[in-house]
Amino acid sequence: MEYPRFEGDRVINAALAEDVGLGDITTLSTVPGEERSAAHLVAKEELLLAGLPAFFRVFALLDPDDPVVWESTFKDGDRVQAGETIAVGKGSSRTLLTGERTALNILQRLSGIATMTADWASELAGTKTRLIDTRKTTPGLRALEKYAVRVGGGANHRIGLFDGVLIKENHIRAAGSIAKAVASAKKRAPHTLKVEVEVTNLEELKSAIEAGADAVLLDNMDNATLAEAALVSNGRLILEASGNMSKERLASVAQTGVDLISAGALTHSAPSVDLSLLFK
Numbered sequence: 001m002e003y004p005r006f007e008g009d010r011v012i013n014a015a016l017a018e019d020v021g022l023g024d025i026t027t028l029s030t031v032p033g034e035e036r037s038a039a040h041l042v043a044k045e046e047l048l049l050a051g052l053p054a055f056f057r058v059f060a061l062l063d064p065d066d067p068v069v070w071e072s073t074f075k076d077g078d079r080v081q082a083g084e085t086i087a088v089g090k091g092s093s094r095t096l097l098t099g100e101r102t103a104l105n106i107l108q109r110l111s112g113i114a115t116m117t118a119d120w121a122s123e124l125a126g127t128k129t130r131l132i133d134t135r136k137t138t139p140g141l142r143a144l145e146k147y148a149v150r151v152g153g154g155a156n157h158r159i160g161l162f163d164g165v166l167i168k169e170n171h172i173r174a175a176g177s178i179a180k181a182v183a184s185a186k187k188r189a190p191h192t193l194k195v196e197v198e199v200t201n202l203e204e205l206k207s208a209i210e211a212g213a214d215a216v217l218l219d220n221m222d223n224a225t226l227a228e229a230a231l232v233s234n235g236r237l238i239l240e241a242s243g244n245m246s247k248e249r250l251a252s253v254a255q256t257g258v259d260l261i262s263a264g265a266l267t268h269s270a271p272s273v274d275l276s277l278l279f280k
Contacts, residue, residue: 109145132149239257
């Protein structure tokens with residue numbers, strides 16, 4: 001679960017430019033430049049921590065010549081209880097105040113995704129089925145949000161349009177058929193990429209198998225149809241169940257025999273956790 005430092009810095013710099021602009025007027029006009037403070041990062045609810053390196057990095061990028069020094073016994077992937085102090089930072093009061101909101105926004109968002117993912121993934125414990133995310137991410141934050149999914153115990157679907165072939169309904173209509181779309185993809189895509197096809201019924205599944213697809217996305221099927229799809233495929237390709245997934249449904253979907261369950265909710269509907277940065 002390596003933190004994506006390059007993408008993280010890009011996001012942080014954009015967020016600081018958005019928030020700070022030409023300068024933090026309130027802080028510059030009220031806090032002397034030589035003022036030093038200690039700030040405590042405190043959890044206000046139970047959570048699974050994700051994004052702590054990004055949180056620290058905000059303050060390092062704000063003032064690399066006089067960096068805030070942080071101490072913490074926690075790391076990404078740790079469970080934190082309400083009221084616990086996650087980290088203590090000591091340094092320039094101006095730097096701490098100016099970076100506070102950007103740092104908290106990122107950490108709250110990523111920890112929210114990790115916490116929800118861990119909660120959902122627990123429903124699949126003891127099964128062969130893995131929980132994966134989708135491309136339904138916040139524009140510009142995909143690398144960080146997908147990192148948070150991994151921290152929470154989920155896995156990633158393709159990162160973007162460039163690293164996986166997923167032939168969906170409109171591709172099939174434009175190509176003319178599942179067979180034509182798969183044949184064309186197999187001809188053009190490198191051998192290192194799997195070709196996945198979205199299907200909505202068992203006849204389309206059979207067409208995808210005959211065409212030589214490596215995986216199928218079983219779209220919005222009920223559990224009985226998913227179970228029948230697993231029998232039809234008989235282990236010949238990867239089965240991904242998707243569409244209107246909820247935490248309550250995960251265990252029963254896993255019992256149908258699918259390999260993957262994808263859920264856009266992990267990134268588009270996860271609530272941010274509640275954190276505070278308090279001067280002591």
